[in-house]
Amino acid sequence: EADIYQTPRYLVIGTGKKITLECSQTMGHDKMYWYQQDPGMELHLIHYSYGVNSTEKGDLSSESTVSRIRTEHFPLTLESARPSHTSQYLCASSEGLNYGYTFGSGTRLTVV
Amino acid sequence: DQQVKQNSPSLSVQEGRISILNCDYTNSMFDYFLWYKKYPAEGPTFLISISSIKDKNEDGRFTVFLNKSAKHLSLHIVPSQPGDSAVYFCAASSYNQGGKLIFGQGTELSVKP
Numbered sequence: 001e002a003d004i005y006q007t008p009r010y011l012v013i014g015t016g017k018k019i020t021l022e023c024s025q026t027m028g029h030d031k032m033y034w035y036q037q038d039p040g041m042e043l044h045l046i047h048y049s050y051g052v053n054s055t056e057k058g059d060l061s062s063e064s065t066v067s068r069i070r071t072e073h074f075p076l077t078l079e080s081a082r083p084s085h086t087s088q089y090l091c092a093s094s095e096g097l098n099y100g101y102t103f104g105s106g107t108r109l110t111v112v
Numbered sequence: 113d114q115q116v117k118q119n120s121p122s123l124s125v126q127e128g129r130i131s132i133l134n135c136d137y138t139n140s141m142f143d144y145f146l147w148y149k150k151y152p153a154e155g156p157t158f159l160i161s162i163s164s165i166k167d168k169n170e171d172g173r174f175t176v177f178l179n180k181s182a183k184h185l186s187l188h189i190v191p192s193q194p195g196d197s198a199v200y201f202c203a204a205s206s207y208n209q210g211g212k213l214i215f216g217q218g219t220e221l222s223v224k225p
Binding site: 006009010031033035040041042043045048058059088090091092094096097098099100101102103104105106108 | 114116121143144146148153154155156157158161201205206207210211212213214215216217218
């Protein structure tokens, strides 16, 4: 049973709309991550957090923003969606540094 | 510059035979390596990991081999089953560099009955 939950699973939205992708975990992990993945490509880290009120940008530049007000919740927001944002967004958490990640099921975003 | 590379985008294997997936890395600071399995429209699921102090780790049908001098690791699946068909991602991290996982591009494994 999944301990990390992402909603929605699929989202089709028009250009210019504001969207928030939800991610919650019940494992009490301090460390949480957002990755972006296009078909046939590697997962790119776009944001991470090592605890409440701590957020950092990842290796891949992204127009999205994140917040970490509660340990269990790490939402990602796009203020103005564009077709170039079409991708799969994967949220993950881990127990510590150099631990494996537990991933959510992902959100497949399509911007038309 | 891609630090973790999986040079084979796809692999096809007969059921019951061995599947060997390969991964190369460039960062000598990596000290922890993992393999993940991913189905379309799902998140990756953890398969097996290995620390840089070891050269082999085995879990059931899955074995990971690490060759530090060659900066190469491989995942062996034996015997392969049709349910193993998925995309396999190699990942690596370095504790001294923040422990964030760096992923390869993935290899799509197809196991034919």
